[in-house]
Amino acid sequence: xxxxxxxxxxxxxxxxxxxxxxxxxxxxxxxxxxxxxxxxxxxxxxxxxxxxxxxxxxxxxxxxxxxxxxxxxxxxxxxxxxxxxxxxxxxxxxxxxxxxxxxxxxxxxxxxxxxxxxxxxxxxxxxxxxxxxxxxxxxxxxxxxxxxxxxxxxxxxxxxxx
Ligand code: SF4
Ligand code: SF4
Numbered sequence: 001x002x003x004x005x006x007x008x009x010x011x012x013x014x015x016x017x018x019x020x021x022x023x024x025x026x027x028x029x030x031x032x033x034x035x036x037x038x039x040x041x042x043x044x045x046x047x048x049x050x051x052x053x054x055x056x057x058x059x060x061x062x063x064x065x066x067x068x069x070x071x072x073x074x075x076x077x078x079x080x081x082x083x084x085x086x087x088x089x090x091x092x093x094x095x096x097x098x099x100x101x102x103x104x105x106x107x108x109x110x111x112x113x114x115x116x117x118x119x120x121x122x123x124x125x126x127x128x129x130x131x132x133x134x135x136x137x138x139x140x141x142x143x144x145x146x147x148x149x150x151x152x153x154x155x156x157x158x159x160x161x162x
Pocket of ligand 1: 015018020088089120121122123124
């Protein structure tokens with residue numbers, strides 16, 4: 001799936017359960033994700049470490065680029081899926097990458113983030129508006145916290161090794 005992010009300004013979104021977002025996307029995992037999924041799956045084959053982004057990511061099947069946790073175009077761990085999977089088709093950045101200012105939102109801790117939505121997702125209606133999903137801002141806040149803890153955990157391990 002080729003990403004096409006545009007500033008989020010209230011575009012309507014309703015998942016069509018097509019499973020396309022589980023193909024050919026790099027999905028970083030937090031330490032919480034890794035621990036939770038390891039308990040469920042029983043091994044670590046679902047993840048690999050990407051040195052260029054210094055993060056664990058979900059592994060893909062070689063033959064179709066699908067996530068190894070996808071089964072019959074459905075997520076086999078739907079209720080427990082990684083936080084970045086839950087956020088899709090939304091994405092948040094600390095700074096706008098296209099000069100936009102109409103997609104700035106304040107998190108509960110006061111941080112300003114710039115929210116984008118991926119119009120490659122067939123569930124996004126670019127011509128219709130809807131209220132922001134109630135889960136979006138709390139989830140972005142949670143992901144930022146989990147990512148910060150993950151960096152702290154692995155950078156600490158790296159420092160202990162040297
Ligand atoms: S690509 Fe969009 S519509 Fe399809 S499963 Fe993913 S979120 Fe739902
Ligand atoms: S964990 Fe589930 S939702 Fe996330 S990419 Fe894999 S199959 Fe899709």
